[in-house]
Amino acid sequence: MRMRRHHHEEDLEFQIAPMVDVLLVILVFFITITSASTLQGDRNIKLPVAANAMKPAKTVNEVLLNVHWESGEGKVSVDSVQFTDLSNLTGHLIARVGGRTTYRMIIRADRTTPARYIQKVMAAAANADIPDVVFTAINHD
Amino acid sequence: MRAKEPQSDTMQFQIAPMIDVIFILILFFMCSAGAVKTEMFLSTTLPGRAVAGKAIKIPDEQIIEIHANGNVVLNGRVFDTSQSHDMPQLTLTLRRFMESSRNNKTEAMVTISPQPEAPYQRIIDVLDSCAAAKIKIVTFSMG
Numbered sequence: 001m002r003m004r005r006h007h008h009e010e011d012l013e014f015q016i017a018p019m020v021d022v023l024l025v026i027l028v029f030f031i032t033i034t035s036a037s038t039l040q041g042d043r044n045i046k047l048p049v050a051a052n053a054m055k056p057a058k059t060v061n062e063v064l065l066n067v068h069w070e071s072g073e074g075k076v077s078v079d080s081v082q083f084t085d086l087s088n089l090t091g092h093l094i095a096r097v098g099g100r101t102t103y104r105m106i107i108r109a110d111r112t113t114p115a116r117y118i119q120k121v122m123a124a125a126a127n128a129d130i131p132d133v134v135f136t137a138i139n140h141d
Numbered sequence: 142m143r144a145k146e147p148q149s150d151t152m153q154f155q156i157a158p159m160i161d162v163i164f165i166l167i168l169f170f171m172c173s174a175g176a177v178k179t180e181m182f183l184s185t186t187l188p189g190r191a192v193a194g195k196a197i198k199i200p201d202e203q204i205i206e207i208h209a210n211g212n213v214v215l216n217g218r219v220f221d222t223s224q225s226h227d228m229p230q231l232t233l234t235l236r237r238f239m240e241s242s243r244n245n246k247t248e249a250m251v252t253i254s255p256q257p258e259a260p261y262q263r264i265i266d267v268l269d270s271c272a273a274a275k276i277k278i279v280t281f282s283m284g
Binding site: 012013022026047048049050051052053054055056106108109110111112113114115116118119122125126130131132133134135136137138139140 | 151152153163166178179180181182183184185186187207226227255256257258259260261262264265266268269270272273281
C-alpha cells in the first residue's frame with residue numbers, strides 16, 4: 001500500500017490540458033463582457049445614469065454613434081469618422097444601412113448634450129430610415 | 142543526514158503557485174465586480190411609414206414635457222425634483238396609466254417632448270421611468 005502511494009506521487013506531472021481549459025474559460029468570460037459596441041465606445045463620453053436600462057435583443061445590423069458635447073459644440077463620430085455638420089451624417093447612415101429594413105442605431109451621448117442636438121441626430125436616423133433607436137446609459141455613477 | 146538527491150530532469154507540476162494565482166484572480170474579480178459600470182440600453186421608436194389599407198390600433202397616448210430647467214411636466218403637473226435622477230412620482234403615475242390601458246385593451250404610449258435646451262440626462266431619467274413602468278412604446282416629438 002505504501003509503495004503504491006509513492007509510485008502515484010512520482011507520476012504527478014504538469015498537465016497542460018486543464019491549464020488551457022482554465023485560460024479558455026477566462027478568455028471566453030472577457031469576450032462575453034466586451035461586446036463589439038463597447039469596443040467602439042468612446043471613453044471620454046460621460047454617459048447618463050439609468051437604473052432600469054436593460055440589454056435589448058441582439059441584432060446583427062446596428063450602428064453606434066458617439067455624441068460629444070464640449071463647450072457648446074457638438075460632434076458625432078461613427079465608424080471612426082467625425083461629423084460636425086450633421087447634414088453629412090444622413091448620407092453616411094444611408095450608405096451604412098444599404099436598404100436593409102431592420103437596423104438599429106445606438107446613441108452614446110454625453111449627459112450634458114442639449115435635447116436639440118439629440119433631436120438632430122435622431123432626425124438623421126429618421127431620414128436614413130432607421131426606426132429602432134436605443135440610448136446607452138450606465139447603471140450607476 | 143540524507144544525501145541530496147540529484148535534481149529531476151522532468152518539469153513537475155507545482156500546485157501551490159497555481160492555487161495562489163487562482164486565488165489572486167478570484168480576489169481581483171470579486172473586488173472589481175462592484176465597481177464595474179455596465180452599459181445598458183433604453184429603447185425608443187421613431188415614427189415609421191404607415192401602410193395604406195392596413196388597420197391601425199390607436200394607442201392611449203400621454204405627452205411628457207421636459208423643460209430646460211429639468212422640470213418634467215405631465216398633464217400640466219410638475220413631477221419630482223429636477224435635482225434627483227429618481228422619479229418615483231412619475232413612475233407611479235405611468236404604472237397607473239399602463240394598468241388602465243391594459244384594462245381598456247389598448248397600448249400605452251408615451252411621447253417625450255423636450256424643450257431645445259433640456260439636458261439629455263433628464264430625457265434618460267424619463268425614459269428610465271418609462272422602463273420601470275414597463276411602457277414599451279416610447280417616442281419623441283421632433284421640435
